[in-house]
Amino acid sequence: MSPGSDNFAWLKVWIRNTESENPAFRNLFLVNYDGGLITSSVSLGWNDRPASTPAVNSKTAYSFDNAEKAEFIDRNLTESIRLYSEALAFSSFPQERALILSRIGRCYFKLGEYRKAIYQYRKILDIENETMKIGNVPATVIALSQIADCYKALCSDKEQYETMLELYQQLLDNPWNLAGGDYLYYLKSVSEKIHNSGNTLRIADSAERNIGHLLIKEEKLFQKIRFIEIIDRVILPEMISELRKGSSSELRSHNISREVNDSIFQLSYFKLPATFQQSQLLALGYQFEKEYILSDLFPGVLASVEFGKDILVGILNQNDSVLYIQDEHQLPEYLVTTGFSQQFTGWKVALFDPDVKSIEQLTGKEKQLYMILFIGIILVMLIGIILMIRAVIHESEISRMKSEFVSNVSHELKTPLALIRMFGETLDSGIVNEEKDKQKFYSIIRKESERLTHLINNVLDFSRMDAGVKEYNFQEADLVEVVRGSLEAYKFQISDNGFQIEIELPDEPLILKIDKDSISQVLLNLLNNAVKYSDEEKHILVKVQKDSTSASISIADRGVGIPKDELKKIFDKFYRVSTARTKETRGSGLGLTLAKHIVEAHGGTIEVESEVGKGSIFTVRIPLPGI
Ligand code: ADP
Numbered sequence: 001m002s003p004g005s006d007n008f009a010w011l012k013v014w015i016r017n018t019e020s021e022n023p024a025f026r027n028l029f030l031v032n033y034d035g036g037l038i039t040s041s042v043s044l045g046w047n048d049r050p051a052s053t054p055a056v057n058s059k060t061a062y063s064f065d066n067a068e069k070a071e072f073i074d075r076n077l078t079e080s081i082r083l084y085s086e087a088l089a090f091s092s093f094p095q096e097r098a099l100i101l102s103r104i105g106r107c108y109f110k111l112g113e114y115r116k117a118i119y120q121y122r123k124i125l126d127i128e129n130e131t132m133k134i135g136n137v138p139a140t141v142i143a144l145s146q147i148a149d150c151y152k153a154l155c156s157d158k159e160q161y162e163t164m165l166e167l168y169q170q171l172l173d174n175p176w177n178l179a180g181g182d183y184l185y186y187l188k189s190v191s192e193k194i195h196n197s198g199n200t201l202r203i204a205d206s207a208e209r210n211i212g213h214l215l216i217k218e219e220k221l222f223q224k225i226r227f228i229e230i231i232d233r234v235i236l237p238e239m240i241s242e243l244r245k246g247s248s249s250e251l252r253s254h255n256i257s258r259e260v261n262d263s264i265f266q267l268s269y270f271k272l273p274a275t276f277q278q279s280q281l282l283a284l285g286y287q288f289e290k291e292y293i294l295s296d297l298f299p300g301v302l303a304s305v306e307f308g309k310d311i312l313v314g315i316l317n318q319n320d321s322v323l324y325i326q327d328e329h330q331l332p333e334y335l336v337t338t339g340f341s342q343q344f345t346g347w348k349v350a351l352f353d354p355d356v357k358s359i360e361q362l363t364g365k366e367k368q369l370y371m372i373l374f375i376g377i378i379l380v381m382l383i384g385i386i387l388m389i390r391a392v393i394h395e396s397e398i399s400r401m402k403s404e405f406v407s408n409v410s411h412e413l414k415t416p417l418a419l420i421r422m423f424g425e426t427l428d429s430g431i432v433n434e435e436k437d438k439q440k441f442y443s444i445i446r447k448e449s450e451r452l453t454h455l456i457n458n459v460l461d462f463s464r465m466d467a468g469v470k471e472y473n474f475q476e477a478d479l480v481e482v483v484r485g486s487l488e489a490y491k492f493q494i495s496d497n498g499f500q501i502e503i504e505l506p507d508e509p510l511i512l513k514i515d516k517d518s519i520s521q522v523l524l525n526l527l528n529n530a531v532k533y534s535d536e537e538k539h540i541l542v543k544v545q546k547d548s549t550s551a552s553i554s555i556a557d558r559g560v561g562i563p564k565d566e567l568k569k570i571f572d573k574f575y576r577v578s579t580a581r582t583k584e585t586r587g588s589g590l591g592l593t594l595a596k597h598i599v600e601a602h603g604g605t606i607e608v609e610s611e612v613g614k615g616s617i618f619t620v621r622i623p624l625p626g627i
Pocket of ligand 1: 525561577592
């Protein structure tokens with residue numbers, strides 16, 4: 001039998017069991033629709049449905065009423081005991097019997113017959129019914145406190161003390177609703193009496209130990225009472241309004257954190273599903289048992305997760321002090337932290353490096369590497385873009401030059417052909433009688449056909465060269481002789497154009513392994529250019545020289561010259577300097593390309609020095625044999 005027994009005792013048992021099965025939670029509590037609270041031991045404002053009062057037997061009721069009259073109006077206590085006893089004889093309901101027995105006990109007490117009173121009260125304790133109450137107070141509590149009073153009146157201190165101890169134990173074991181203050185009144189007065197009489201009475205060792213045990217229990221109970229009061233005072237109003245809002249189906253946990261008496265009070269709760277709500281239960285609340293979570297739960301969970309050797313996991317509080325760390329390392333600095341999303345407000349998960357390196361140190365090398373890679377990729381991309389742009393420009397330049405070449409060459413072919421045809425026809429018609437005129441026409445036809453041959457040779461040679469099939473016939477020959485021969489062949493044309501030619505040749509022959517025809521083609525191209533690109537100053541100097549390593553032929557003119565930045569390009573295929581002079585001069589842009597190719601095939605070089613408006617010097621150098 002227990003004094004706090006009530007209709008929701010099973011809920012207390014359920015909470016108690018749940019708490020012991022789930023050590024990560026503590027202070028579980030239930031909230032009902034009226035805002036009533038219940039924990040594993042105490043409850044507050046929980047509307048306890050009164051135990052169904054039995055239909056009182058009419059004889060019992062009659063005797064009970066008369067007994068009360070005799071007790072209070074007639075003040076005939078003996079008569080009232082008789083009538084109460086009569087009522088008791090007719091009653092068979094425990095609750096009713098407990099009430100009647102307590103009345104009989106009271107009458108004996110008033111009569112000063114304390115032993116008899118004790119006897120009656122003890123009968124109440126013998127009835128085994130958990131929900132039994134007299135008024136709002138459990139019948140056991142009434143009976144035990146009355147027995148204690150009787151012993152007090154009998155001056156049996158020991159018995160009185162023992163009874164109070166039993167009552168104290170019952171009160172601690174079975175607290176009932178805190179509302180109304182009955183429970184706290186009984187608990188506090190009994191606890192006080194025990195302390196007072198404990199000091200004056202010499203009690204046995206075992207009893208002393210028992211008291212110590214009960215005091216711990218009382219302290220725990222008061223903690224729970226304080227907890228439930230905080231919820232009732234601080235948290236419940238907000239919680240109830242929140243709970244009434246949300247949909248009943250969602251099982252979402254809510255977290256509340258409040259500052260109460262200078263410390264943070266945290267709890268979580270969730271709304272119970274509709275099935276519970278039918279039995280007036282609205283929500284289940286709880287607190288986390290942080291000690292257990294830190295010492296048992298986290299180590300267990302973290303042990304089952306593979307993090308690798310290079311990282312340790314820890315838990316920090318809001319001030320960044322370490323609450324828990326894997327392997328119990330002592331580490332000053334964490335690498336990164338992040339808060340828990342919902343639960344454990346104020347706690348953070350932190351990652352540590354076992355070698356106490358900072359995140360900068362750990363990532364420094366990788367950062368550098370990625371930076372270099374990144375810059376490298378950007379550079380490669382830039383180079384690629386530049387090369388592509390250059391290639392595009394080059395290609396468009398080549399195609400422009402090609403089309404220019406085609407138009408130049410066709411012009412070059414057409415002009416001499418037209419001249420040859422015109423003068424040929426004129427001669428053929430016989431209208432030219434004068435020998436002098438005839439000679440002039442023959443000379444034009446010869447010159448133009450030479451030019452044509454020269455052009456066609458250049459184009460054919462170039463196409464062989466471009467295709468890589470140009471062949472050379474290297475033979476030992478006298479370079480001086482080759483130059484002299486070429487000049488001889490071209491001399492007429494030079495002087496014909498009004499040029500003055502100066503030739504400086506060595507007296508001794510210069511024997512080299514050369515392709516004679518190709519070398520004279522180079523010379524003709526250079527002489528031809530000197531003629532083409534000269535204005536008023538019609539002077540050409542041809543010089544053949546020899547030094548220790550090479551033989552050189554230089555052809556200097558006093559013509560238009562070439563701008564500095566064009567000097568390198570003039571040897572490129574189809575390239576023609578874009579000056580007014582070049583435009584009015586016929587050409588294919590192949591002469592120098594061919595000359596360079598031929599000279600290089602001889603292992604030599606071709607160089608140019610030039611000044612705009614002053615003239616140009618082209619120097620061909622061919623290495624001497626054995627060098
Ligand atoms: P082209 O058929 O146009 O003469 P070349 O390859 O022989 O082709 O010469 C390329 C360009 O170099 C010419 O278009 C001309 O602008 C320039 N050049 C060559 N030789 C001379 C020179 N002696 N004086 C001035 N410019 C020259």
